[in-house]
Amino acid sequence: MPLISLLTALILAPFLRSIINKVKAFFAGKQGPPLLQPYYDLYKLSRKGAVYSSVTSWVFRAGPVVALGTSVTALILMPTARISSLFQFQGDLLLFAYILGLGRFFTIAAAMDTGSSFEGMGASREALYSALAEPGLLLGLGGLGLITRSISLSAMYGGINVDFVLSRGLLPAFLFILVAFFIILLAENSRIPVDDPTTHLELTMIHEVMILDHCGVDLAMIEYAGALKIWLMGLLITGLIVPVFTTSLRGSLALSIVSLFLMAMLIGIIESIMARLKLIRIPRLMAVAFIFAAFWVIWVAG
C-alpha cells in the first residue's frame, strides 16, 4: 500500500496543476487548457534540446536534478493519511524538512549561477520567505507529535482519528493548524498571495523567475518537482482531515486524492479572487502562519 500511494503521487501530481488552471480559467470565463496539458508539457519539454548560458557552471545543471531528487526522497517519507510512508523512523520529520531545504539550496544556487539580476531577485525572495516558513512547519508538526505521542510522520498521521479530534475538543485547534499549513503550502509552492505563478515580471516574481534560464529536460524536471511538492505539502494538510472520515487504507488513499483535488480547487479559487500581497507584507503573512502554529501547539499542550 505505501508503494501504491507513492506511485499515485508520482502519476497524479501534475494533475493538481491542471485542476488549478481549470478553476482559474472558469473564473475568467475561459475554456482553459485541457486537463492533461501539464503532462503534454512535460513530454514536450523532455524531447527538446537546451541552450545553456555561457555564464553557468555545473551548479546550474545540477540544480534541477537535485530538486527532483529531493522531492522524490521527501515523498518517500510522507505518509498518505493513514497509509504509512515507504520508509519511516523516529524523527523522520526532520529529514523531511531538511531534505526540502537541500533542494531549495540548489534551486537558489542554480538561479544565482546565471548571473541575471532577475533570477537573483527571485532567489533572494525565495530564500527569505522559505526561511520564515520553516518555524511554522516544524512547530506545527511538533504539536501533531504532542497529541499522537510520536516523532515519526507516519505514526503522527496514523494516530489521528475522529475520537481524537472531537472528544478532546481539539476541533478549533485543528482549524489553526490547517490554516497555518495552508499558508506555508502557498508560500513554499509559490502560489498567490505570496507569488504569482503566471508571470515573471520583476514586481511579482519569485519562483518563475528563478527558472527563467532553464529549458528542455531541466525545465521538465523542475516543473515535475514543483508538482510533487504541491502534492507533498498537500498531504501534510489532507492527512489531518482524511482520518476523521475513514479508517480503512483504501479509503484513505481515495479520500486523500479527492481532498487533494479539492485543495487544488481551493488554490485555484484563491488565485482567481485574490491579488498578490505586496512583497513587504509577506513576512507578516509568514508570521501569521507561525502564530497559528503556536496557537495550535499551546492548545494541544495545555
Place this chain on the structure above:
Amino acid sequence: MTILILLPLLSYLVSAFLLLISKKKSSSSGLIALAGSLIAALCGIFPVVHVLGGQGSLDFMSVWNLPLGSFHLHMDLLSAWFCIPVLFISVLAVCYGIGYMSHYKTQYSVKYNWFFLQLLSGGMYFVLLAWDGILFLMAWEIMSFAAWFLVMFDHKKKEVRRAGWVYLAATHLGTAFLFAMFIIASNESGSFDFNHMAGLSASVNILFILALIGFGSKAGLFGLHVWLPEAHPAAPSHVSGLMSGVMIKAGIYGLIRMVMFMDVWSPWWGWTLIAIGICSGLGGVLYAVVQHDLKQLLAYSSVENIGIICMGFGIGILGLSYGNPAGIIGIAGALLHVLNHSVFKTVLFLSAGSVAHATGTRNIDSMGGLARKMPVTSGIFVIASLSICGLPPFNGFVSEVMIYLSSYKSAIFNSSMNTDLMLAALAVISVLALIGGLAVMCFTKVFGVVFLGESRTDCCQGSEDPPPSMLWPMIILVFCCALLGFGGAGAVQMVIPVAQSVCSSAAYYGGELTAVSKLMGQISILMAAFILFCLLLWALRAYLQKNRTISQGPTWGCGYQHGTGRMQYTGSSYVEPLLYAFRTLFHSKYKAPGGRDILPEESYFSSHTPDLFMKFFYTPLFSFLASFFAKLRIIQNGRLNLYIFYIILTLGGILIWGTL
C-alpha cells in the same frame, strides 16, 4: 601511556623553540611548524584513542615550585573529545598556512607567525589538559596571548591594530571573570586542584554566572561577541580558521568543565543557556547574512553556531535537571556540533582565505564567477556551506538533528507534563528552524555572489585555485564533513561515552543515544537512496539530451542586450528584503548621493550595517572610560619632577606613619 599526554605538549614547545632560534629569513620555518604539529598529532592520537575507547583517564603530576597550584595534567573523556580538533586541525591549518604565508614573506618575518601558532596549538592542548585552577589560567593566558600576536601579525595595517586592541580587551575582561571564578571555587573546595573541586554546591550560582561571562567571552556568545568580527578578518586565514574553528571551543570546554564540577544542576542554568543560545543563534545568523566582508560574515556565523551549541546544552541541562532522559541527546548533540563546527568552519575560513588571496579583496560584492576560475575551491566551499547550513547528508545535519530530537522528545515524551520544559523545547525547535532557513540564505548568498555568475569587477581576472599544499588540507576537511555526515551513526556512537561522562549521574540514559545512533543509520540509508536517485536522474537527463542540439548563449536578459557583470544582483541586494523585514533590529545606513536632478550626475550606493552591541554599548562604554581615565592624567602627566615629588611625598608619609 601516561607520559604520552606530555609528548604533544613537548612537541609544540620544542618546535616553537626551534622556530625562535631559527634564522630570520629561514625558508624552512613553516616546515618546522608542520613537523611539530604533525608529531604532536601522531603522539596525541594514542592517549585520545585510549581515553575515548573507555580505558580510563590519564593522569600526570609533576613537581611544582610555585606557592600556588600544582603541575597536574589529566585527560578524561571530555578533554580527549576537545583534543581531537586541536591536534588534527592544527596540522591542516599549518599545512595550508605554509602556502598562505608565502606572500607575506617580503613584508614580515614569517617565523614569528609559526612560533605563535605553535604556542597557540600547545596552549589550547594545555588548557584542555590542565587539572588545576592556576595551571588552567596560565595555559589560558598562553593561548589567549599567542592568539593576540597572531591577530596582530599584519600590524602595519591600521584596522589590524584596532582588531588586536578589541581582542585584547575582550580576552582580558573575560579572564578577569575566570580569576574570580577560580578563587571562589578554590575557597569552597580548599584547593585549586580539579580533583577537589568536584562536588561544588554552596557557591554554584555565582560560579555559573562568572563562568558564563568569562568563558562566554572567549566562545563569542552574543553580547560578548564583538571581538570575533574584528579579529577574524584581521588575522591570516589559517589563523582565523584555527581560532574560529578550535580556539573559541575552549570557551565551551571551560563552561562544561565548570558545570561538571557542580553537584546539582539548577533549571535556571538551562533556561539561561537556552536564552543566550537563542540570542546568539539568531543574532549571529542575522548579522552574518548582512555582512559584505567574507571573513566577517564567517565570524558572525561562528557566533550563530556557538548559539546552537548553547541551545543544545541548555535543553540538555534543563531536561536532565527535570529528570528527563532526552536531555542527554541535547548534550551529545552540542558536543558533536563542537567537533563538526570545528571541521566546517575551518575549511570555510581556509577557502575564504584562498578567495581573498586570489582576488585581493574580502568584499563579496566585488567578486563573482569564481567557480569557473577556481573549480576545486568552489566545490570545497559548496560542501562546507551545505554542512554549516545543517543540510543532509553532511555533518552539520547530524548534530542539529540531535538537538532537535532532544527538544522534540523533551516536549513530547514528557512523563510529568512539565510545562516549563515543553515551552523551552518548543522555543528551541522554532528558533533552530528559523536559524536553519536563514543560514541557507546566508550561504546561498556567499556561494552565489562569490562563486557563481560573472565577476563584478576585474579583481577576479587572474584568480586560480591555490597550489596543492593549500588545497589538500581543505579537501581532507570536506571529506571529514561527508564522513561525519554519512557515518552519523558512528559519530553518535563516538560521542556517547563523552556525553555520559558530562552528566555522570545519568549514565543509564545511554539507551536514548543508542536509539539516535540507529536513527542516523536510517538517515544514511535514505540519503544513499537520494544520491542514487540523483545519479539516475542525471543519467536520464544525459540520455534525453543525447540527440538534441545543446548550444550556448548569453543569459536571457529579457531583451536587454548590454548586461554587464556590474548589473548582477549583489550580496547587498540579495539581503535587502531581510534587512527590510528586520529593519528595527539592524539600523542600517545607506548612502546614495546625487541623482535627484533632471540630468543625473555620477553617483554611488553604499550600505553598512553596524553591530548594535558595538555601537550602542561597547563604543560608548569605552569612550566614557577613556575620557574618565583621561582626567587622571593630572596626576600622571609624564613630568619627571612631579614623579620625584610623589616619591618624596610617599617617603615622607611613610616616615610620619612610622613615627606615629
